[in-house]
Amino acid sequence: MSPIRVSRSGFLMDDDVSNRIGSVGVVASQRAHFDAPLKLRSGAVLPAYDLVYETYGSLNAAKSNAILVCHALSGHHHVAGLYAGDAKSLGWWDNLVGPGRPLDTERFFVVGVNNLGGCHGSTGPSSPNPATGKPWGADFPVVTVDDWVQAQAKLADHLGIDSWAAVIGGSLGGMQALQWAIDLPERIRHALVIAAAPRLTAQNIAFNDVARQAILTDPDFHGGHFYEHSAVPRRGLRLARMLGHITYLSDDQMGEKFGRVLRNDSGSFSFGYGVEFEIESYLRAQGDKFAGFFDANTYLLMTKALDYFDPAHCHDGDLAAALKPARASFLVVSFTTDWRFAPERSREIVNALLKNDQTVSYAEVSSNFGHDSFLLEDPQYHAVLKAYLARVGL
């Protein structure tokens, strides 16, 4: 019989969890309410808002060991661990966070937060609009990466954290780490920018717009007020996710995993439009799963935040000028087969930092798994993060 362990949060861990060596164990989310209005980049003002978050490990007395984990398009605050009684509820970056893992909870106090506009508990389009009592829906203001950083800073204040030991994120999360370093240089000591880009290319924006069009043209979308119609624009969400999912994987990986394998064993074509190839079946299942829990308005918001992200914009496109205020040390990581945010895009960030003589290391990880590599447990990738974070002073 395995010994019973008690997790840091004080919950008794069941057998299943205690066997998961290196896990933070059972966790619970928390909620912070903010009454002070938040002025957004668009000019709109959010009168009040909630942020849901989770923490792992303990904040030290000097409050100098906190790491903020920023989530990407479909992520949330549940970064690591499990919810009590739900064995399927493993956090989205659990492989990275826990005792002895790169974000070592024996050493660091790790914070995950659901961003504004999200659909996992923080104030977003599905929350009630105080002016009407009905869900915000399409009336929820468009939020940007810098708005998220401001809101995350309010959460840091709430937790008593003056300065993050590190802010880490992949993809859209990496953009938040970059924005932190630019906007609040005194409050972030290390920025870990993974599988990110300094701005989206036309191709990237194009993918996002097709995804948005899928949602916006779904008859069940009702102009964003589908909650009132007890409808969900599933078809749109499903298509958006299917498209997105293709861009997160590499051609090689898809070829290896699915190839041209057919669903039926006969190996003959059906000469129709049903599900025939394995890849079709896989993508549809991914789309259905996603459409079952994700909010369509949040998807629209998140893709717009991606499109608008461009810190160099107000510096005539000069990224080095945009990064000049940053005081953080940077670790930039890219993956060789990531074509959504290719290594060249990470190198733009690195070169801008080099131009400024700023502190930066860059690892280009050989991985076969495309953009999604940042979520996976690649030995070199995790070793690099672990080695880098080990040198982060507290």
Add this chain to the structure above:
Amino acid sequence: MTLLNRPDFDVIAGWVQPGERVLDLGCGDGTLLKMLIETRGAHGYGVDIDDANVLAAIANGINVIQSNLDAGLAGFVDGAFDHVVLSRTLQTIRHTQEVLAAMLRVGREAVVSFPNFGYWKNRLAVLGGRMPVSEDLPYQWYDSPNVRFFTMLDFEALCEEMKILVRERQVLDEQGKLVTEEHNFLGSLAVYRIARMR
């Protein structure tokens, strides 16, 4: 006394002034850069393509950029460094002239060390009909990372052709001791400090 069995590191460290900006190409685990940071108060970056080296350099607290040398240099602006170091790597690079030119673009001076093919033991090995294997050329012909085999005289002739000024030269034998005469014959490892001709 030599540091970490790399006698050329001592020579290189002697040429780096306190507080200088240094770029170490093919930095390995970052040992040289770390030494320059600790003993000279230097700062800068290492460049390496190898996964294990990048990991070791990060663990060593060095700023390391994972890149091949051509792309790695493209990211740096002109004159960004006081010294650009290429330690025991020139003989492994195909684009010799491009890399030397790029080093002197981003650096005020470059420091280059390489095994001297003209070393008498190497000549003897070839006279005996075999390719040399020595302290500074420790590979068999079939597993060698080296793609260019050249002597000190060859290097100096290239420098002249490329209008590169040799500011200083230190030559070491296999034991890491300084060679004071017949350099191209007695020297196993050569270390050059070079700059663009004005």
